[in-house]
Amino acid sequence: MTQNIRCAVIGASGYTGVELAALIARHPQMSLGGVYVSEASLDANKPLSQLHGRFLGLLDTPLTPLSEEAFAAIGTSHDVVFLATEHQVSTQLAPKLLAQGLVVMDLSGGFRFADADIYPQYYGFDHAEPELLKKAVYGLAEWNAESIKTANLVAVPGCYPTATLSALKPLKEAGLLDTQQYPVVNAVSGVTGAGRKASMVNSFCEVSLHPYGILGHRHQPEIGTHLGQDVIFTPHLGNFPRGIVSTVTVKLASDVTQAQVTEAYQNAYAGSKCVRLYDEMAGQSPSIKNVVGTSHCDLGWKVDETSGHAVLVAAIDNLLKGAAGQAIQCANLRFGLIDFPLEAAS
Amino acid sequence: MTQNIRCAVIGASGYTGVELAALIARHPQMSLGGVYVSEASLDANKPLSQLHGRFLGLLDTPLTPLSEEAFAAIGTSHDVVFLATEHQVSTQLAPKLLAQGLVVMDLSGGFRFADADIYPQYYGFDHAEPELLKKAVYGLAEWNAESIKTANLVAVPGCYPTATLSALKPLKEAGLLDTQQYPVVNAVSGVTGAGRKASMVNSFCEVSLHPYGILGHRHQPEIGTHLGQDVIFTPHLGNFPRGIVSTVTVKLASDVTQAQVTEAYQNAYAGSKCVRLYDEMAGQSPSIKNVVGTSHCDLGWKVDETSGHAVLVAAIDNLLKGAAGQAIQCANLRFGLIDFPLEAAS
Amino acid sequence: MTQNIRCAVIGASGYTGVELAALIARHPQMSLGGVYVSEASLDANKPLSQLHGRFLGLLDTPLTPLSEEAFAAIGTSHDVVFLATEHQVSTQLAPKLLAQGLVVMDLSGGFRFADADIYPQYYGFDHAEPELLKKAVYGLAEWNAESIKTANLVAVPGCYPTATLSALKPLKEAGLLDTQQYPVVNAVSGVTGAGRKASMVNSFCEVSLHPYGILGHRHQPEIGTHLGQDVIFTPHLGNFPRGIVSTVTVKLASDVTQAQVTEAYQNAYAGSKCVRLYDEMAGQSPSIKNVVGTSHCDLGWKVDETSGHAVLVAAIDNLLKGAAGQAIQCANLRFGLIDFPLEAAS
Amino acid sequence: MTQNIRCAVIGASGYTGVELAALIARHPQMSLGGVYVSEASLDANKPLSQLHGRFLGLLDTPLTPLSEEAFAAIGTSHDVVFLATEHQVSTQLAPKLLAQGLVVMDLSGGFRFADADIYPQYYGFDHAEPELLKKAVYGLAEWNAESIKTANLVAVPGCYPTATLSALKPLKEAGLLDTQQYPVVNAVSGVTGAGRKASMVNSFCEVSLHPYGILGHRHQPEIGTHLGQDVIFTPHLGNFPRGIVSTVTVKLASDVTQAQVTEAYQNAYAGSKCVRLYDEMAGQSPSIKNVVGTSHCDLGWKVDETSGHAVLVAAIDNLLKGAAGQAIQCANLRFGLIDFPLEAAS
The missing domain is CATH 3.30.360.10 (Dihydrodipicolinate Reductase; domain 2)
Structure with missing residues (x-):
């Protein structure tokens, strides 16, 4: 029980982001580190609980603007990063985070297909990391548990x-x-x-x-x-x-x-x-x-x-089994943590 | 425009029944006669508007208990009866109403199948009027308009x-x-x-x-x-x-x-x-x-x-195109009335 | 019954505006003329029914951009204008419409107070027409009916x-x-x-x-x-x-x-x-x-x-007794039309 | 942390009852014993999760019919009973449960007034236990904490x-x-x-x-x-x-x-x-x-x-601070347990 996996959330201002933050904060073997939004976001520096009032007094952490410096330093104080970002943003951030030695749980669609050809048609952009696509593991937890246990990049399903x-x-x-x-x-x-x-x-x-x-x-x-x-x-x-x-x-x-x-x-x-x-x-x-x-x-x-x-x-x-909950489930598998609980964030 | 089709509604206390009553009351070529519930109903003698408050001041007609006498007299003061009754009840009432010379618009499932064999399996009763089943016209108004124009028994679709x-x-x-x-x-x-x-x-x-x-x-x-x-x-x-x-x-x-x-x-x-x-x-x-x-x-x-x-x-x-509105549409066809309006009752 | 009051609606794209248009279109003694939005509106030239799908086939009138020319010509083809505009916009448009000889039904707060001092504190602007404020009649129809009958500017209540x-x-x-x-x-x-x-x-x-x-x-x-x-x-x-x-x-x-x-x-x-x-x-x-x-x-x-x-x-x-319905009620009083109906627009 | 307060819930089939059961089941210092309904209840012997599907797999405990024997034995295996029963039923059960040496948390209105005269007028029955009324502590937890700590009968507020x-x-x-x-x-x-x-x-x-x-x-x-x-x-x-x-x-x-x-x-x-x-x-x-x-x-x-x-x-x-959550809060005070958590049951 005494593990302490240090977790960051990028794109933490949305509905999935705050569920991630809340699940991490309540997880007996995880701790919540940085919660980030893009520098341009109007929500930057606001406490999470100001955006999501039910977490008042529970998640008052301010949203850190994701400057280049902040981004470069994530690896020094975290073990895993959850990406609740736009699809193309995820494809840009993931390789850099992996290079910092982090495990990446991507909740976007950026790494859900081994075949890069799907991206122009369905996502509207050319995928810049076709090799990485092939390494990503699809995080359908009940079906890919063995692969998830050793994956550094998990594409959490839609x-x-x-x-x-x-x-x-x-x-x-x-x-x-x-x-x-x-x-x-x-x-x-x-x-x-x-x-x-x-x-x-x-x-x-x-x-x-x-x-x-x-x-x-x-x-x-x-x-x-x-x-x-x-x-x-x-x-x-x-x-x-x-x-x-x-x-x-x-x-x-x-x-x-x-x-x-x-x-x-x-x-x-x-x-x-x-x-x-x-x-x-x-x-x-x-x-x-x-x-x-x-x-x-x-x-x-x-x-x-x-x-x-x-x-x-x-x-x-x-937002839970369909996003944040399954992402935590994948992280539990990856780091050998408790199987459950995966309850609601509130 | 000067037609005045006199309409009764049996089973008028429910959601479909009150929509029928309201559509009839607003119809420029129809008039609302009796609105009936079964004698055993707790709603008997209550004004329709007491059950459906939005019709306060608009449909204050009391619900007449459907005694044998009341039933026998429907034909003397109405041209058409709308049945918003249970399936089996409709199969019992329809032949008697037809015998009174009334046109019957049945909103139950009692006459929607030409084949009586469907009833024990899907409706839980043996159909007592297999011959009448064959005469009923399925009231899908856009598709069966010609048949509806001459039908005395219309099975309004589900x-x-x-x-x-x-x-x-x-x-x-x-x-x-x-x-x-x-x-x-x-x-x-x-x-x-x-x-x-x-x-x-x-x-x-x-x-x-x-x-x-x-x-x-x-x-x-x-x-x-x-x-x-x-x-x-x-x-x-x-x-x-x-x-x-x-x-x-x-x-x-x-x-x-x-x-x-x-x-x-x-x-x-x-x-x-x-x-x-x-x-x-x-x-x-x-x-x-x-x-x-x-x-x-x-x-x-x-x-x-x-x-x-x-x-x-x-x-x-x-409740409208799926029930009361289509029933009025069928009656409009049957009696050569206006094509529309078929608006909401309120 | 044969009156035909020609009505325009300015600010017709919103929830109140479309209710006004629908009530006018169905009114037996009114006809719907222009429906206007500001020239800058993204909704300009779109049919009303594209914004409010339930009016498809019923209110397909396109929204006219309110150019200077269009505005100047309203009086030539209308008897009354309904303003469903921002408070300050109403205070600017009303005097010009009155000068065109139109009756104005203003649904904003622009003319609801005889005392101009209320505007800076509660509405955030100085009222440019303090004299006109004193002439406007507050359109609480059941209480001010006699005044409404002769008013050229009615401030329809909130x-x-x-x-x-x-x-x-x-x-x-x-x-x-x-x-x-x-x-x-x-x-x-x-x-x-x-x-x-x-x-x-x-x-x-x-x-x-x-x-x-x-x-x-x-x-x-x-x-x-x-x-x-x-x-x-x-x-x-x-x-x-x-x-x-x-x-x-x-x-x-x-x-x-x-x-x-x-x-x-x-x-x-x-x-x-x-x-x-x-x-x-x-x-x-x-x-x-x-x-x-x-x-x-x-x-x-x-x-x-x-x-x-x-x-x-x-x-x-x-949207009805609290806005569009009461505005029509005031217009009925002003032009001596039917007392009712004032039903829903759909 | 190692306390283990054994809890029963009477009237466990309702919305408050199941929240009580769920809060107890998740409480680190409590254990859920009997969950009871009246013998006449159609829900008797059904698993709680059959009535409240979100607890499937979590609260599959069947609802025990509250026979005389079952009632007489509650004290042998519980420390505290939560009453989520009708007002008058609570007034009848509470003295007998107290006599068994149990602490009683009553969520009905049965003991919320020191003055018995209120009951005929507002609750429709004469209170049979006026002396006990005076001993009950009103469980508004933030205001009566000291009294609650020593109370054997707590009237949890409405x-x-x-x-x-x-x-x-x-x-x-x-x-x-x-x-x-x-x-x-x-x-x-x-x-x-x-x-x-x-x-x-x-x-x-x-x-x-x-x-x-x-x-x-x-x-x-x-x-x-x-x-x-x-x-x-x-x-x-x-x-x-x-x-x-x-x-x-x-x-x-x-x-x-x-x-x-x-x-x-x-x-x-x-x-x-x-x-x-x-x-x-x-x-x-x-x-x-x-x-x-x-x-x-x-x-x-x-x-x-x-x-x-x-x-x-x-x-x-x-259902929580207004009922089950506050009842648990009172029990925490009474038995010297953790102050929180008091989260949702699911």
């Missing part, structure tokens, strides 16, 4: 992919999916998924359930790549602050039974403290309210043996 | 089927769907969809986005029957009072283009005041906030020609 | 003052208030009250019930001035899009009874189609859901004869 | 009184209130305040901001009694699940300054980990979102020296 892959991978790995038909993923996310910023789209009076990014969202190739099979993914904005429900409809391989599907989930997640299983969803199904404020991933499934389809349901808190 | 069929039928009728793969329908409904009643499930503190009725909801065969192709349908409860968004993912027939899909929608809904089209959903997509309080059905679509899939989106107010 | 004054004035006018103690006004408003703009404060994830503008809100002197007695007014932001509940606690004059208070309300609002009375609030009280989407003002009251206090409750839709 | 008294007592104790005018308390509570039960009033589609219990709510005398001065208290139902904001308007004694008020708060709460102060509320005020899921009580104040009034604002989570 919120939608975490929920969706957690539901799909047990079937895929067990060979239970029809490989000719695309799994259809419909997911609804809370508004924090859009980040902390003033915009008409996120305005209280404008938010209303609707789909967006149809047939072109960057999480569609992320899911397909890490599943090993293309999917159709349609995200929706929901009228709640946090949480994701992902509902996945799949065509099963021939003659797959409910029992086989159940066995695949039980095998995949035996012993996991993070994943909770709702076999057949009798009585209740995964839902937003059961996971918000926690790092749980709740999974349910049901099979229609007649038509050969299954519906899979995953629920997570987009 | 809320989810209205949204979903409005999105799917243009493609189906134009032969643009792959007939081997199931369309995948994911829809989210506001809580009024569960009716006006005290229950833990509808309790303010318990409502949270989650799927329900997975692979067994009675609207799945309703959609499949009236589309002419089986679908996988997963409804979700959303944390808002009213509205439905239905997102449909389909595999298209070979080589279907975005232009063909667009043409199919434009042909299907040319001249409709009810349906609004969001071609390709650039800028915005159908959403709850755009339709709540109206009888509009908003439709959007987008095609991925590479993979041969399309995503279709429909939004309606479940 | 949302909080409309609710609060509607509750307080019957007691004040009847001499039932203790004049030594300040009435205490606590009110909660939906987020549309803050206007249509991108800001962190209005961001979906940041909105949460809390007071603001404590002891310094500009509606405090507005209420005091038009009541004739100072009050303590504390507004709160609520987590809903529209509606206001104002709860007012007063010390009554000696020996005032519940019966006297009830009589004061009944006398004040006899015959009003807009105000609805909830005597003693047995069973239900005024609430947001009963008034949203309508121009009603719902009023309730209860007296504690032992302690000599009363609690008064008012509920309105802040 | 949610509204906790927020309101926390705001008012510093001024009252410092002699800063005008004693002739009633403080005016307006508060808004989340829907969990009404308990976990199916009812139309709590139905998702019916909840809407409005006042209730006007001039007759039982928390009005509770506040008055423990403040030592009568108040006018108007509670409101808000459209959110949990949290209370209480806004209090007071007339100050002559010539009281903002500085004196600030000093009174700082003196009263120096060293408190639970209370957080927002001096003058510049920038932000206490709000629901800052306290939900925590046991904090956030307090702000502002003085208008000209008119001699002050507005005080308190925000708490009604």
